[in-house]
Amino acid sequence: MIVAVASGKGGTGKTTVAVSLAVALACQSDWGQVDHDGLRVRLVDCDVEEPNAHLFLKPEIQWRQDVGVLTPVVDEDRCTHCRRCVEVCAFHAIAVIAEKVLVFAELCHGCGSCAFNCPENAIREELRVTGVIEKGSAGKIDFAHGVLNVGEAMAVPVIRELKKCVGKGEAAILTVLDAPPGTSCPVVATLAGADYALMVTEPTPFGLHDLKLAVKVARDELGLPVGVVVNRDGFGDQGVDEYCKAEGIPILLRIPLDRRIAEAYSEGVDLVSAVPEYRDLFLELYRKIRRGASG
Amino acid sequence: MKQIVVLSGKGGTGKTALVAALAHLASERACTILVDADVDASNLELLLAPRQRETHDFAGGQVAVVDFDACTGCGLCQEVCRFEAISIRSGGVNDGVCTIDPIACEGCASCFYRCPDRAIHMDERVSGRWFLSDTRFGPLLHAQLFAAQENSGKLVTLVKQQAREVGLAEGRDYLIIDGPPGIGCPAIAACSGADLALLVAEPTLAGVHDLERVLATVEHFGVTTLVCINKHDVNVARAAEIERYCTSRGVEVVGRIPFDTVVTEAMVQGRAVTEYTDGPVSSGMKTIWDKIK
Numbered sequence: 001m002i003v004a005v006a007s008g009k010g011g012t013g014k015t016t017v018a019v020s021l022a023v024a025l026a027c028q029s030d031w032g033q034v035d036h037d038g039l040r041v042r043l044v045d046c047d048v049e050e051p052n053a054h055l056f057l058k059p060e061i062q063w064r065q066d067v068g069v070l071t072p073v074v075d076e077d078r079c080t081h082c083r084r085c086v087e088v089c090a091f092h093a094i095a096v097i098a099e100k101v102l103v104f105a106e107l108c109h110g111c112g113s114c115a116f117n118c119p120e121n122a123i124r125e126e127l128r129v130t131g132v133i134e135k136g137s138a139g140k141i142d143f144a145h146g147v148l149n150v151g152e153a154m155a156v157p158v159i160r161e162l163k164k165c166v167g168k169g170e171a172a173i174l175t176v177l178d179a180p181p182g183t184s185c186p187v188v189a190t191l192a193g194a195d196y197a198l199m200v201t202e203p204t205p206f207g208l209h210d211l212k213l214a215v216k217v218a219r220d221e222l223g224l225p226v227g228v229v230v231n232r233d234g235f236g237d238q239g240v241d242e243y244c245k246a247e248g249i250p251i252l253l254r255i256p257l258d259r260r261i262a263e264a265y266s267e268g269v270d271l272v273s274a275v276p277e278y279r280d281l282f283l284e285l286y287r288k289i290r291r292g293a294s295g
Numbered sequence: 296m297k298q299i300v301v302l303s304g305k306g307g308t309g310k311t312a313l314v315a316a317l318a319h320l321a322s323e324r325a326c327t328i329l330v331d332a333d334v335d336a337s338n339l340e341l342l343l344a345p346r347q348r349e350t351h352d353f354a355g356g357q358v359a360v361v362d363f364d365a366c367t368g369c370g371l372c373q374e375v376c377r378f379e380a381i382s383i384r385s386g387g388v389n390d391g392v393c394t395i396d397p398i399a400c401e402g403c404a405s406c407f408y409r410c411p412d413r414a415i416h417m418d419e420r421v422s423g424r425w426f427l428s429d430t431r432f433g434p435l436l437h438a439q440l441f442a443a444q445e446n447s448g449k450l451v452t453l454v455k456q457q458a459r460e461v462g463l464a465e466g467r468d469y470l471i472i473d474g475p476p477g478i479g480c481p482a483i484a485a486c487s488g489a490d491l492a493l494l495v496a497e498p499t500l501a502g503v504h505d506l507e508r509v510l511a512t513v514e515h516f517g518v519t520t521l522v523c524i525n526k527h528d529v530n531v532a533r534a535a536e537i538e539r540y541c542t543s544r545g546v547e548v549v550g551r552i553p554f555d556t557v558v559t560e561a562m563v564q565g566r567a568v569t570e571y572t573d574g575p576v577s578s579g580m581k582t583i584w585d586k587i588k
Contacts, residue, residue: 008335009306009307009336010305010476012306012307050305050478050509052501052505055501055504088405088408090356090357090402090403090404111377111378112377113403113408116408148478150515151483153448154479155479155480180476180477182336182477183335183336183440184443185443185447187443192398192399204563205562205563209336209341210336213442216443217442220442221442221443235556236559236562236563237563263529265499267499267530268501
């Protein structure tokens with residue numbers, strides 16, 4: 001099962017929940033009735049702009065690969081400056097000025113249209129590195145994340161490659177995807193192919209506003225089952241509760257506003273390790289997600 | 296017109312609460328125009344109660360559309376699509392023809408050029424809306440990218456351009472931009488051309504890590520940078536680490552704001568925290584405004 005942890009709003013506790021869920025499950029030795037021999041728990045940090053899960057898990061990185069965007073390289077000997085590449089590029093990433101082809105690499109989406117359509121076969125593509133994928137392990141958790149290079153605009157190619165590298169997750173009992181904040185393309189790239197979207201929010205007007213937007217993406221656009229974790233419960237207002245009730249979205253876990261938790265977080269310690277009673281709460285959360293994903 | 300952008304890298308560090316306070320403080324003595332550049336999840340309006348002056352569609356790009364009658368299901372479009380947006384239907388009325396997932400489609404038009412039967416055309420995609428509104432602290436340019444859409448950077452650039460034009464025409468002194476989280480295209484679009492970037496850091500392990508990346512990003516684009524630390528008393532040691540890091544990078548820390556639930560109380564009331572109370576949070580924010588104005 002693949003669970004994406006998302007939120008719309010930043011800083012609501014996605015990484016804390018994602019890591020705690022993985023840790024709770026990984027330290028569970030008895031899987032119950034089902035035989036899960038050899039199955040692992042995996043955590044994949046898809047917030048490639050600001051990845052943080054590694055700060056909590058401190059994985060040993062065993063594998064690393066540069067990734068990026070296939071960008072055109074023009075063979076000037078073959079090029080007749082016919083401008084066909086300029087016509088077909090939807091992203092204005094290529095121009096012909098005074099018998100010279102200019103490629104604006106940072107605008108290129110790597111669609112290949114210029115190379116496919118060049119009548120002289122004068123364009124080949126080269127990988128322009130925009131980030132790196134790293135894989136490793138932290139105890140019983142398999143870990144992977146992508147890191148976008150500073151100054152690069154496009155997160156999606158790195159997220160896509162990251163998801164290709166980790167596959168569909170057949171060999172894992174649970175794959176947790178830690179999503180970036182927001183509701184646009186990096187979030188969609190993360191949620192695509194997941195079995196369940198777990199929304200982490202806080203009970204404030206900002207939290208509610210962004211939760212609604214995130215539900216629109218996950219449930220209405222992508223058709224995923226959704227459930228909510230309310231973090232820093234006990235302050236703010238009732239808006240999130242009322243909304244979830246009206247929409248029939250289950251609130252699966254409430255994490256109170258608690259100084260112990262805030263301090264643990266600030267030192268990069270997950271909830272299960274900081275406050276042991278959360279282990280059972282996160283295992284219960286896992287069971288609820290499982291039921292929600294299957295029905 | 297001085298252009299100030301508030302960024303953080305990490306989400307939820309308090310950018311929007313700070314921007315509302317800065318807008319309030321600025322409006323006491325100067326003319327200000329505001330931009331909410333978090334077009335995915337714009338929250339500034341929840342504090343400023345904007346009255347819309349203008350509403351516009353945002354055409355973010357194109358999307359490929361299949362004419363089912365003309366499609367022979369040859370699959371050539373699927374071969375050239377690098378975004379896994381095309382599949383061949385099996386069963387139903389349109390059995391064997393191509394179908395395009397508009398969410399996965401990036402609008403590159405490779406399929407349009409490849410199709411031998413002219414069965415694909417490109418449609419304009421309205422992927423959001425942007426607004427010019429009035430608030431008690433001055434005009435606000437804000438936007439809403441529709442769910443699951445692309446090109447947030449382009450929309451950020453557009454609302455900033457509009458704000459610049461309106462601000463110059465109306466003789467505004469400050470353009471204050473509430474930035475998006477992250478360091479990718481919308482954050483880059485938000486900081487480009489700014490006179491000053493104010494980074495809001497929080498004293499946590501993740502906050503320190505994310506500050507380093509957003510600081511490197513704004514420096515990469517040559518924007519002058521100042522840092523403030525929000526909720527600095529949650530972890531005093533980490534706050535000191537941020538101060539040392541900033542000193543080592545030659546970046547000034549211009550303010551320290553303590554953790555206080557008044558920020559949330561003000562949010563629930565739809566007020567800027569400096570309007571709502573005079574406590575330590577407000578005085579921290581006043582210090583910041585005095586340093587950056």
